Every structure is written in structure tokens, then in C-alpha cells.
Amino acid sequence: MNSLELDMLSRPRRNRKSAAVRALVSENLLSASDLVLPLFFHEDEEDVAIESMPGCTRWSLAGLLQEAGEAHSLGIPAVILFPKIEENLKSSDCEECFNPQGLVPRAVRALKEAHPELVVMTDVALDPYNADGHDGLVREGEIVNDETVAVLCQQAVAQARAGADIVAPSDMMDGRVAAIRDALDSEGFQQVSICSYTAKYASAFYGPFRGALDSAPKAGDKKSYQMDPANAREALRELELDELEGADMIMIKPGGPYLDIVKTVRENTALPVAVYQVSGEYLMIQSASAGGWLDRDKVIWESLLGMKRAGADLILTYFAKEVALRLSAGGQG
Ligand code: PBG
Secondary structure (H helix, E strand, O other): OOOOOOOOOOOHHHHHOOHHHHHHHOOOOOOHHHEEEEEEEOOOOOOEEOOOOOOOEEEOHHHHHHHHHHHHHOOOOEEEEEEOOOHHHOEOOOHHHHOOOOHHHHHHHHHHHHOOOOEEEEEEOOHHHEOOOOOOEEEOOEEEHHHHHHHHHHHHHHHHHHOOOEEEEOOOOOOHHHHHHHHHHHOOOOOOEEEEEEEEEOOHHHHHHHHHHOOOOOOOOOOOOOEOOOOOHHHHHHHHHHHHHOOOEEEEEOOHHHHHHHHHHHHHOOOOEEEEOOHHHHHHHHHHHHOOOOOHHHHHHHHHHHHHHHOOOEEEOOOHHHHHHHHHOOOOO
16 A cells, blocks of 8 residues: 555545536436526516516517516416516505505416416515505504504416416514405415415525515515524524414525525425525625626536535525526436
């Protein structure tokens, strides 16, 4: 034995010696079938580039149908819809959110007609409809819980009636999952699922999204309903409630900076766990790679693989289409 050779039984590098061996032992894979594509849209007939999210578009209804169809043909099973509501339809009671002829119900009906197999998810929260910009009703400067939940129930039922497959309450009001389940069931929508934003943090990473929809709060912040980024145990408390209240899927948001929460939640529930790679995470990758400072494709891949490794079953990402395209060309990485 050469004097420089170490006497080692275990050499982890043997499992990394070739691409083929690495593929054999790899623990996690990305798959198009785990991806959900978030889509922005508006009433206008034009597709408009979103300034705060370079590379993303706010679609017309026609553009939305086309984009969703392309995503579906790349193997992406689901889209989630985010409308930009016209200023004159916003109010402090948010009644536009349950208008059966509103933008979202029309989009859902058109999507389900054009692509019946595509899973359509809808966001349940008042911010796009609220003159105050908050996810809940504002009364004398307070975001009121129970009155908001009653409106969210009407919104969820309107979305279900239009054909939504999964409603996703992102508002963080207490008790909304049970109330929405009850409202859906009593209207005959037992088959409509609830994907609850279980642990949604009060995050500055949502900034570009609010720019895309012009939906930033007019006053104050969202800290009285979204969670404190300092807290981890609190996610388990929200998880327990959402399970008891009948959630079908659990969502964590944002993604990258909260992978510890994803892992903890994964280890404490049998329900599917979804992770949302939010607008700020998207923008950081877009801007850092625009200057040539990061290898964009590799960084996107690694950011999503990290979510799988932490325990994500579903991943919501603005990169869904291009990742699915790469996967369909046979790539892993
Ligand atoms: C609104 C909602 C937000 C996002 C999804 N639903 C913004 C917020 O809570 O302020 C953020 C998504 C993203 O940043 O990509 N209820």
C-alpha cells in the first residue's frame, strides 16, 4: 500500500464516480407532474409584460387559455389563477369576488371548457378586490376575521360553481378552511378540494407579485394575519387546525427561505405538501442571471430540487413551463 493511501472502508465518492452511478443513487427527481403554474391575467385584450417580474406576462383571457394549454401539453397538471381586477370594481366590501360574471369565474369556465383535464386552482383572498388592498375586510383600521370568512365562503363557492377543481385560501384568516368546506359541501361541491396556505409568512418576497396585480395594501402591513418569519412552531399549530378543518393539501410560502418549515410540516402530516416559490424568489434568480452572474438554468433546477428534498409534493413556480420543457427533452438538471 502506497503510504499516501488512506485505509478507509467507506468512500462516499464511489457513489458519485459517474453520471450513471449518480443517477442510480439520486434521492430526488423533479417531475413536470409536480408543477403548478401561477398565471396572471386581466380584462384587457392585450398581453402585457409585467414590469416587476421580467419574463412574466399578465394575460388577456385569450392569452391565458393559450398559455394554460401550452403548459398542459408540456405535462404540467395544474395552473393557479391570479386576476388583476379593474380599479372601479374594487370596494371595501369586496363583493366583486363572488360575482358569477366576474373575471375569475369567466376564466375558470373558459379554461375548463378548452382544457377539461387541466386542474384549475383558484386563490381565495380579498386583496385583488379590496379597495384597501388587504386579504380581509378592513373595519375601522382592523382586519376583521369572521366577517371576512363569510365573504371568502361566497368567493370559494362562486369559483367552485364556475368549475374550479381546487380552491386555495391564501388569506390566513382563522377558521376559514372549516367554513369554506362547509359552504362548498352545502352547495353540493364535495369534490372540490381545499389546498390551504397553512403557513404563509408575512414576507417581503411577495413585493413583485403585488406590483403585478396592483394589490399592495393601501395602509399598514399584513402582519396581523400572515405569520411572523421568526416562527417555526406556529406552523405546526396552523397545520393541526387545517387538518382538523378538512384541508386536502397543505401549502408553505415562500419556498426557498422556509425549507425548514417544509421539512417540519412534511414530517408531521400525511397530507400532500405544496411549496410556493414566490415572486421575489423568481425575481432574484432572474436578475442575478440577467447580468450573467449566475447560471440561470442550473440555479432554477437547484432551487426546485431543494424543495423536493425538503419534502414538497407539489411546487408552484413561475419557472414551471421552462422546467417542464427541459424535462420533456429528457433532462434532469
Ligand atoms: C394574495 C397572494 C399573495 C401571493 C399569493 N396570493 C400576495 C400577498 O399575500 O401579499 C404572493 C405570491 C408571490 O409573491 O409570488 N393573497
